[in-house]
Amino acid sequence: MRTDLSAFRLERPRTLDEALATLASSKERLTLLAGGTDLYVYLNAGLARAGRWLDIWGLDELRGIRESGGYIVLGALTTYTDLQASELVCAVLPLLAQAAATVGAVAIQNRGTLGGNLVNGSPAGDSLPPLLAYDAELGLRSARGSRWVRLDGFYTGYRATVLAPDELVELIRIPRASAVAVTAGRYVKVGTRAAQAISKVVAAFALGRSAAGEIAHARVAFGSVAPTPIRLRALENHLLGRKLDDALVRSSADCLAAEIAPIDDIRSTARYRRFVSKNVWVRFLEECF
Amino acid sequence: MSDPAAETVIRCTINGRAHEHRCHPLASALDFLRYVVRLTGTKEGCKEGECGACAITLDGVVVNSCIVPAAHLQGRQVRTVEGLGADARFSALQQAFLDCGGAQCGICTPGMLVTGTALLEDGRPLTEQRIREYMAGNLCRCTGYGKIVEALLKAAEGGR
Amino acid sequence: MKIVGTRAPRAEGIEKLTGKAIYVDDLPLNDFLWGLTVRSTIPYGRIRSIGFDPSEDWSGVTIVTAKDVPGKNVVVLLEQDQPLLATERVMHQQEPIALLAHPDRERLWELAKKVKIDYEPWAPVLDIDASLAVAQKLFRDDNIFKSIGIDKGDVEAAFSRAARVVERTYETGLQEQAYIENQGMVATYDAAKKRLKVAGSMQCPYYVLKGLCPIVGLPPEQVEVEQAATGGAFGGKEDYPTILAAHAALLSMKSGKTVKMIYDRVEDLMATTKRHPCRTRIRTAHDADGRILALDIDATMDGGAYCTLSPVVLSRGTIHAGGPYNFENVRVRSRCVATNTPPNGAFRGFGAPQTIFAMERHMDVLASIFGEAPHRFREPYLLQAGQTTAFSQNVGEDVCIVEIQRQAVEETRFVERRRACEEFNRTSRWERRGIGLATFLHGAGFTGNGEVALDSKLKVDVTPDGIVQIFSANTEMGQGKDTTFGQIAAEAMDLPLSRVRVVTPNTQVVPNSGPTVASRTAMVVGYLVQQACKALRRSLEEHAGKTWKDEAEFASVAADYLRRRGLLEKWAQYQPPPGKVWDDKAYRGAAYGAYAWACYVAEVRVRLDTMEARVEAFDAFQEVGRVLNPVIAQGQIEGGVVQGLGYALQEEVKMRQGVMANANFTNYIIPTFADVPEVKVHFAERPYPFGPFGAKGIGELPMDGPGPAVANALSHALGVEVNRIPATPEHLMELLQGE
Incomplete structure (x- = not known):
């Protein structure tokens, strides 16, 4: 690995209370280690923060x-x-x-x-x-x-x-x-390959319809289109109380476009992320109702 | 890994044999196996959990040893490619790899065999689709994967 | 035949399946140092100074810079433009400047950060256009490493009478070999004996030897190069290992200890060679019925900062540009240019996949324009017996491309499936399907007079316990050479495989049978194995006065021979096939001893919401001379096809300021199990008289077809011309939306 471990210490608490006590008493910010699937990528690349690490995997x-x-x-x-x-x-x-x-x-x-x-x-x-x-x-x-x-x-x-x-x-x-409010849901992950992919766009759609056919529950969440994973609140509000028709498909797609702020990075482009975000949403609406 | 004060003693069972070695607890399990225990069958391909060449099992669970701390081997049953087969005889999967041409350059092969063995042992019916999903974390640049799929199907047949 | 053509198990299979095969990182070493390379961080500029942070304790660290090179600070290939370690200027990012060695590998990374290199940065030349415009002079006065021209017939006259001219530009990107074993080398210098030994992952031990000697200032007798088990290469370990071997050697010479250098994935991706990007413009002249009157090709490759093997890559690309066709009038102009990017190098196919992509896309573009099915449009131009290629080689009787394409079309039900895709596309809201083919040839062995220049030699002998040993410099890197050589020898000797041993390549032990590249090993060197074994057999049979009835009798004959006469070894040396003439000045004639012929068919499905494409079915119809071992031959084709599918769809090297920005396996995307279909391989056999038992070289072929077959299928699916690969979802989106 590209990291000299001499500046790293690992502590392995046996109980949650012991872990919390260590966290409480530490002056420096501890790095918490669980399965290591992210931290070891940094450690191997020489990009991990040195100092005290607290291993909670065993708890x-x-x-x-x-x-x-x-x-x-x-x-x-x-x-x-x-x-x-x-x-x-x-x-x-x-x-x-x-x-x-x-x-x-x-x-x-x-x-x-x-x-x-x-x-x-x-x-x-x-x-x-x-x-x-x-x-x-x-x-x-x-x-x-x-x-x-x-x-x-x-x-x-x-x-x-x-x-x-x-x-x-x-x-x-x-x-x-x-969870039970959802009558139509979809998880979408767009990477470049079928497995072992980092998402270019990731999304979860969870809609619920009333007996009358109106949208009574709406959650639309995206990843990789903003600095944090986000819920599209304006889109959700736009949907609530309405019946799904072609006009709503179109207007909701416009809402979506206004609410995301993707960027160009090493994995994809802002333009592609916009294109895909809108399409997977429209496809979901068309196929789930 | 040069600072003895930071080191710890790792005790674990590797391929059925008890081992005890000093090592920094944050050294990767891969480096521990290769450079401390000196079992070099497990290979390094990417050091980011992407290629599966370093796959081993801990208590039967497949992991990428390049992104597992040596500390997590403590008290575990570790299996590497060197532990497949028994009494110098090939396992059904090793034999199927030989028969079907599942290995070419051989560098991904240890990880393929370890992951494939875990797949065969999980007992669910094997289809090409399931193999392609389960094995997707093991990259091979030589075979195009077809012959490995064939080998897994053959080994599964033989096992029943 | 008893052994050739059978599914003989992989010779080194047991070692590889038990974890016992020793790759360079597995070599047992005691008391050694790790080596690390300090590299440039700018694409172009002057080195003002190399400094070592005084706050660091440098005692105990071995440091090598250009000053420490005992011989010449140059990587000798075709030109001598590349220094082993940069001195006054850097020509590309990641260029080696200094070397460090220390017992603690992790510590080395910290030390490397404390080597301070002060640069005067210059404006870099980062693409083909800037290079052609000579924005900076990187190589001679015109930035052109090599240019080539091919002429056949009268192209100008044909264009002047054309009813229509069709012109398109096709582009292929950089591609990383992505062998799973990174590059690595171990060097030990014995100062008392003045002997150097290097061992590592490589394709060509004698290339390493040739490159090392002038750098370390030792004669070849004092330098030993040995191949360790090699975890994939695909061309990536053809020339680069020389550099790594020299680095390790210099550190060993300076420190007096064994030095081990193993790249990690990031370093390997950023610093080592890749497939040349290529831009190919094709113009065709047509008569009123759409018939092709003339073909005019102009191709430019990006060679990177130094010449390395680029002229030869360009040569193969240029020769293959005209495809498996008999056009009357052909002009090809090609060049390879310099840019401030890491040098590009050998990668399976060696220039041919790039130009074949262009040609096979162009044929589909034309078929579409003139309203014919792709196979029908191609057929009248496919080479037939007695016709000549673009480079004026008469193919004689050794051609079967019409039959191969017909077989492919019939057996894949190409026409019906094409119609079914179109039917599907009329009704599907969110998906599109398409099917495409690519028809091509690939020449095996070195180009033109290259094999004569190589002058390959091979030795076989027999041991007192009755084992036939094959001494060749050709390396096993997964392609199955140890197995197929064993089969050829066993067949020639009428012995079981267990009586044959293939000796590990070591330059002190094996003769120079040439590099393990260019699909030459099985065909060219395999033929030497057959010839040498024939001679060995003749000697033993003459000695015994009869042939052996079984291996026990063979063993006693061999033992008796050795007892009475001492040594028994036989040599074979390359002889060019009779009547094959290549004119290197005019670029005309017999470019290769043999061609293998192929037609590949790909079916794709594209999701319109994400523009993700999936190859749903793939069939490779492949003429190979003779199948030496069906498992190994299929493995070559299947594996090459999947590399080709990655080239077509996923594998994109993203360069930023002249360096690979997505330099890891998370972001450089090669196909997984889940990305690819079963690749169906259909062999045809037309034995080649100068290959072992008729075999031709096939290693590179499978890289040629997938790119154009997939792009043709995508074009069919989407109704747009997909003229650039990789056809990533982003690119397909842009095509569909218009730029």
């Missing part, structure tokens, strides 16, 4: 998928393989299960975690649009206590979050109501 308290009090609750160390293997996730959160199946390939899915994807905060993170579309909330924990924050609000800028230096993501919870 089984941060694992597990369960249903509780109207929420699906996922431990931060839930891997993409765990998500695909969970009957609950596949049945209730299909967009998340689909996303999990598109992350890297098997070896990555075995190690990559939801918590890691969230905290790494890449705007291209594959799990983030589905989590946004399902109104996910994050349980942040520190020695000072716990708090819930909405994922839509967790990011303050490019790879920046509200997480305090002594906090970690303990849980991710999704209101069952937000």
Whole structure:
């Protein structure tokens, strides 16, 4: 690797409390290590931050998928393989299960975690649009206590979050109501190849129709079209209470175009990202209704 | 890796044999296996979890050893290409690779065999489609993949 | 035949399947240093100074700059324009400037950051147009490494009577070889004995030897070059290993220790050679019925900052530009230019995929303009017995391209599927399908008089325990040479494979049977194996007065021979096939000993919402002379096709300021299992009298066809001309929307 490890220390707490205590007492900002699928890319490239690293991979308290009090609750160390293997996730959160199946390939899915994807905060993170579309909330924990924050609000800028230096993501919870409200959903990942791809555009669409046929629930979330993963609020509001017709397809596509701000980078172009974002949305509407 | 104070003792079982070695806990499992344990069958291709040449299993779970810390081998059952087959005999998959032409230059082969073995062991019915999805994290530049698919299907048949 | 043509298992298969094969990074070493290269970070400029951060303790670090080169600071290939280590100026990003060695590999990366190079940056020349405009003089006065012309018939007259002229420009991009094993080399210099040994990943041990000697200032007898197991090469390890070997050697000479240099993926992608980008303009003159009267091709390749192998790449590209066609009037003008980018080099196909892409796209463009099916439009021009190629070689009887294309069209149901795609496209809202073909030839072996100049020699002997040993400099890099050589020898000797051993290439042990490039190994060197074994057999049979009935009898005959007469070895040396004449000045005549003929068919499906294209079916109809081993031959074609599919659709080297900006496998996208269909290979055999048991070279062919076949299928699917590859989704979007 391109990193001289002599300036790195790894600490391996045995319990969550021990980890929180270490975080609380540390003067420097610790780097939290889980499955390592992102951090080791930096470490091998000589781009990782030296200093103290805290290994939370062994903390089984941060694992597990369960249903509780109207929420699906996922431990931060839930891997993409765990998500695909969970009957609950596949049945209730299909967009998340689909996303999990598109992350890297098997070896990555075995190690990559939801918590890691969230905290790494890449705007291209594959799990983030589905989590946004399902109104996910994050349980942040520190020695000072716990708090819930909405994922839509967790990011303050490019790879920046509200997480305090002594906090970690303990849980991710999704209101069952937000999942069952979806009568038409789609997960879209556009990379350059069929597997092992980093997204050029990633999106999750979750719509619910009333008995009368009006759109009663709308979540449209995109990644790789802004500095953070985003929900398209104006588009969602535009849809609510309306019936789907050709005019709405067109007007909603215009809304979408106004709300995204993609850039040119090494993986694609702003122009292509605009083209694709609009098309996959229109195709979804045409095919799902 | 030169600072002894930062090192730790890694104890694990590799291919059925107990091992104990000193190493920086953040060294990659790949570097640990290749340069500390000196098992060089596991290959480096990209060092970013993209090519699968370094695939090993930890307690039966496939990982890319280039992006796993050596510390995570602690107490685990590690399997590398050197641990496939038994008593100097080929596993069904190794034999199928030989018969079908699944290896050319051979550099991706250790990772292919380790990942492929995990696929065969997971017990679900094997189709070409499933092979192409499951194996997608293992890049090969020589074969075009067809002969590896053939080998996996052949090994699965033989195993039943 | 008992052994040739069978599915003999890979000779080195057991080692590769058990993790025991020793690649350069696996060589057991004690007490060695790691080496690292300090490289330029600007594309063009003057080096004002090379400094070493005084806050760092440099004791214990071996440092090499150009001053430390004991011989000549030059990488000798066709020209002598490339220094091994830059001195006054840098010509491209990532150019080697200094070398460091230290026991701690990770520490080296920190040390490299503390070598401070002060530059006076100059305005770089980063593309073909800037080079042709001579924005800066990079090579001689015109920036042209080489230019070539081919003329047949009277092109001007044909254009002057043309009813219509069709002109298009076709472009192909850089492509990375992307062998999975990065480049690496280990060097040990013994100062007392003045002997140097290097071992590593390479295609051509004698190229490395030839390049090393003038740099280290030692005669070839004191330099030993040995190939380690090589994890893929595809041309990428033809010339570059010389540079790496010399770097490791200099560090070893200075430090007195063994030095190991292994590139990581990022360094390998940024610094080493790639396929030449090419822009080809084709004009055709047509009569009132659309018949082609004349072909006028103008091709320009980007060679990068130094000449390296570019003239030869250009040569092959130029010769293949006219395709497998019999046009009366042909003009080809081509050139390779200098830019301030890392030198481009050999990559499977070696210039031919670029120009074949242009020719085969142009044939589809014409078919579309003149309203004919692609295969029908091509057929009248396909070479037949006794006709001549664009470079005026009479193909004699050795041609079957009409049959191959007909077979491809019939067996793939090309016409019906084409219609089915069109039917589908009329009704589908979000998807398009298309099917296309490419028809082509590829010459095997060195071009023109190149094989004569190589003068390849090969040796076989027999050991006291009755093993036939093959001594050749040709390397196993995955293509199966150890296996096919073994099969040729076993067949020629009438022995089982277990009686044949292929000796590891080492310049102190094996004769120079030429480089392992240009689809020459099986055909040219394999024929030497057959010839040498024939001679060996004759000697043993004469000695015994009869032929052996089994291997045990062979072993006793061999043992008896050696006991009575000592040594038994036989040599074979390349002889050009009779009657083949190449005029290098006029670029006319027998460019290659043999051609293999092919027609590839690709079907694609394109999603209109994302413009992602998928190849759904691929058939390769491939004439190969003789199949030496079906598993290995299929493996060559299947693997080459998938590289070609990457070239066609996904693989884009994104250059920024003269350096690869997407230099990792996350962002340089090669095909995975999930991206490609089953590649169906259909062999045809027309034995070549000067190949082993009739075999021709086939290694590069599969790289030629996929690009144009896929682009033709995409053009069919989308109704636009896809004249540039890689046809990424972004590019297809732009085509469909208009620039």
